[in-house]
Amino acid sequence: MPEIIALGESLVEIMRRKGVPFTKQDVFLGPYPSGAPAIFADAAARLGASTGLISVVGQDDFGLVVKERLRRDGVDTRHVRVARGFPTGVAFVTYERDGSRKFIFHLKHAAAGQLCAADVKAEYFRKAKFLHVMGSTLFIGDGARKACMEAVRIAERAGVKISFDPNLRPELASLKEIRRACEPVLRRAHVVLPSGEEAKILTGEDDPLEACRKLLRLGPGIVALKRGRFGSTVLTEEVGEGTHVAAFKVKEVDPTGAGDSYDAGFVTGLLRGHSLKRAATLANAVGALSVTKFGPMEGCPNLSEVSRFMASRGGL
Ligand code: ATP
Ligand code: MG
Numbered sequence: 001m002p003e004i005i006a007l008g009e010s011l012v013e014i015m016r017r018k019g020v021p022f023t024k025q026d027v028f029l030g031p032y033p034s035g036a037p038a039i040f041a042d043a044a045a046r047l048g049a050s051t052g053l054i055s056v057v058g059q060d061d062f063g064l065v066v067k068e069r070l071r072r073d074g075v076d077t078r079h080v081r082v083a084r085g086f087p088t089g090v091a092f093v094t095y096e097r098d099g100s101r102k103f104i105f106h107l108k109h110a111a112a113g114q115l116c117a118a119d120v121k122a123e124y125f126r127k128a129k130f131l132h133v134m135g136s137t138l139f140i141g142d143g144a145r146k147a148c149m150e151a152v153r154i155a156e157r158a159g160v161k162i163s164f165d166p167n168l169r170p171e172l173a174s175l176k177e178i179r180r181a182c183e184p185v186l187r188r189a190h191v192v193l194p195s196g197e198e199a200k201i202l203t204g205e206d207d208p209l210e211a212c213r214k215l216l217r218l219g220p221g222i223v224a225l226k227r228g229r230f231g232s233t234v235l236t237e238e239v240g241e242g243t244h245v246a247a248f249k250v251k252e253v254d255p256t257g258a259g260d261s262y263d264a265g266f267v268t269g270l271l272r273g274h275s276l277k278r279a280a281t282l283a284n285a286v287g288a289l290s291v292t293k294f295g296p297m298e299g300c301p302n303l304s305e306v307s308r309f310m311a312s313r314g315g316l
Contacts, residue, residue, distance in 0.1 A: 001127035002052030002076050004044050004267060005160075007120065007151050008037030008137030008144065009112040010055040010070075010080065011089030012062045013256070013296055019097045022104065031062055032295040033069040034091060035112065036134045036167050039257045043264035043286060043300040045074035049271055050127075052076035054119055054151070058111040062088035069297065081119055086111040093256060101256070103169065108141045116143035117150040122158070130267050131155040133189075134260075135166040135198075138181040139173040145181060152188055161190035163267050164220070165259060166198040175201065186215065191222040191270065193263050199225060209233070213240055224266055224280060226259055231284050234276045245280040248288040248313050257296035262287035265306075285310045 012031035020026045033042075041053040053075050057063030059082050066088065070077050089112030092104040107113050115137070125131070131151055138145045155162055164185050168178055182202060186192060192215055196208030205211035212223040212235045225233045231247035265286030269279025285306050293299035301309065 001124065002050045003127060003271060004049050004051045004130045004132065005054065005125065005128050005151070006037040006041040006044075006051070006132040007054035007147060008115065008134050009035040009089055009107055009140060010038035010053070010057055010066045011035040011091055011107065011110075011112055012065055014090060014092050015295070016094035018095050020094060021096060022092065022094055022102065028092070031065050032297065033066045034257070034296040035066070035089065036136050036165070036260045037132065038066060038070060039260035039297050039300070040132055040134070040165075040264050041075045042070055042073050042297050043261040043290070044268055046300050046302045047264060047268045047286065047306065048303045049268045050076070052079060052124065054079045054115075054124070054147070056081045056083050056111045056114045056119065058082070058086045058088035059084055060088055062090065063111065073300075079119065079121070079124060083111040083114045086114055089113070105169075113141050114143065115140070115147045117146045120147050120150045120154065122154045125154050125158050125160055128155070128158070128160045129271055130161050130163055132163045132165070132263065132267060133185055135164075135168050135178070135182055138185070139169070139177065149184065152185060156188055162188055163191045163193065163263065164189040165193045165263050166202060167259065168198050168201060178202070183218075187219040189220040191224060191266070192220045193224045193226060193259070193266060195226050195259065209235070209242060212242070216240075222276065224283070226262055226287070228255070228258070232262065232280050234280050236276070243277055243280070245277060245284055247284050248309070250288045250292050252291045254294045255291050257299070258287045258291050261290035261300055281310070282306065
């Protein structure tokens with residue numbers, strides 16, 4: 001029985017080389033195992049946390065790619081269902097020359113879109129300490145949103161802490177839908193891990209720190225604001241101005257998956273009883289290493305790699 005449970009989409013990512021738009025005929029690279037909750041689960045398991053994923057893949061080779069990778073890295077995949085008659089979810093991704101990222105998702109009508117409340121079993125939460133929910137899952141469709149809310153309900157009842165990464169993909173929902181779907185999760189979350197842009201979208205504030213303070217007032221005890229190559233800032237009710245933790249300097253090859261890897265570092269740190277600063281340092285290190293390789297899960301470090309990396313940089 002896992003201590004950390006994630007739920008939501010697993011998929012494969014089919015990637016362009018940098019700077020090649022979708023509109024141009026060119027090669028695609030992949031399949032890379034992906035899906036924000038799957039990346040999170042993979043990263044947490046590599047860090048040594050007992051982690052399970054609730055998800056749905058298709059009965060095809062892409063499904064095998066995802067499931068095999070998760071299993072190899074130590075994720076409990078007993079609750080990753082194989083849906084007959086549906087292909088595994090796919091996301092095409094490309095980076096434009098200015099660094100902005102574009103997605104084309106095949107999720108809602110694929111296996112990932114078949115996730116439903118019946119996939120979430122209360123007995124799976126018996127030893128759980130954290131449930132990790134991602135905003136991207138809330139917007140795949142009705143079934144996936146209901147699965148999230150069922151998991152949140154079970155977690156709340158069982159005293160399992162909820163971590164929430166808004167992980168908003170504007171391609172998947174309107175502003176109004178985003179706020180309405182995220183609100184009940186935000187209110188019940190112990191820790192929320194947004195990017196500055198996401199905090200602003202959720203609250204309507206112009207300033208990311210002010211937006212995070214507003215998020216705190218909704219209910220979570222901790223907000224960990226992710227700032228890409230600038231690191232992260234942890235805010236609590238007591239330390240409203242936040243504790244900034246600088247990033248580790250690395251050469252960024254592919255930023256996809258950094259946020260999910262950061263979440264895994266932070267939640268694993270909390271699970272081990274780290275201080276918030278130490279958890280954020282671990283999370284910054286996991287996030288930094290994750291961007292050094294091409295592919296969403298390819299840079300996820302294991303515990304000894306991240307410990308060596310932090311020691312070599314004078315971290316904790
Ligand atoms: P996404 O949702 O696209 O995966 P995100 O916006 O949720 O990303 P980021 O802020 O991009 O998350 O990255 C998460 C964390 O990873 C950062 O807070 C930082 O600690 C680390 N990180 C990301 N990019 C870099 C980088 N170029 N150099 C060093 N650390 C980085
Ligand atoms: Mg994110």
